[in-house]
Amino acid sequence: MTTAPATPDPTMEAIGQAVAEGQAGGAAAARRKLLGLWSAIGVTGDPLHRCTLAHHLADLYDDAAQALAWDIRALDAADAVTEQRAQDHHPGLHIAGFYPSLHLNLADNYRRLGSFEAATEHIDAARTCAPSLPRTPYGDLLRGAVEEVAEAIVRRDRSRRASAPGSAG
Structure with a gap:
């Protein structure tokens, strides 16, 4: 996504900040932040948040088994994201x-x-x-x-x- 979301979403912003930190070399700190957000969101929380977070968290693990666990969570959450929810977050976003x-x-x-x-x-x-x-x-x-x-x-x-x-x- 290159443009601003349709409405401010503090959770997506926090995910984005943690991802940026991980990409800048702070993988351990990014993992801690994302795991904290995961706990706050919960396993029944907003599926777009869960999908985005799990997808990016998986990338912060070198161990394939750990990454796999998060990638499975991301796919499961994606299956629960509606097109409307994606569009509410960003008009050009499609699940x-x-x-x-x-x-x-x-x-x-x-x-x-x-x-x-x-x-x-x-x-x-x-x-x-x-x-x-x-x-x-x-x-x-x-x-x-x-x-x-x-x-x-x-x-x-x-x-x-x-x-x-x-x-x-």
Whole structure:
């Protein structure tokens, strides 16, 4: 999202600040902040908040099993986000656009854990959802990552991708 949300959302702002801190090298502090927000939101809280937080928190773990747990939470929460809720947050936001990245991350984690059948299921889902990606540098980046992970699955490569988001520290 490059423009301001339709209405101020302090939770999304706090998530964004923690994510920025993690991207700037403060992964441990970002994880603590996001985990605190997760506790405040609760497992039955706003699904857009849960999806966004879990998706970004997963990127702050180098351990594929820990990342997988958060990526599963993100996908589960996305299934509960309505199109109206996405539009209320930002007029250009569509929940369908979340799924390529969510499935990509699951495929990558399963691949890293050696669960190639599950990885294949999610990379296939990412490919199926990819037409919803915008024709932007971000969309192109995701489409490229889908193909990169698909190739790694075929090779039975369990190593972390150099292009993977995040870096725990």
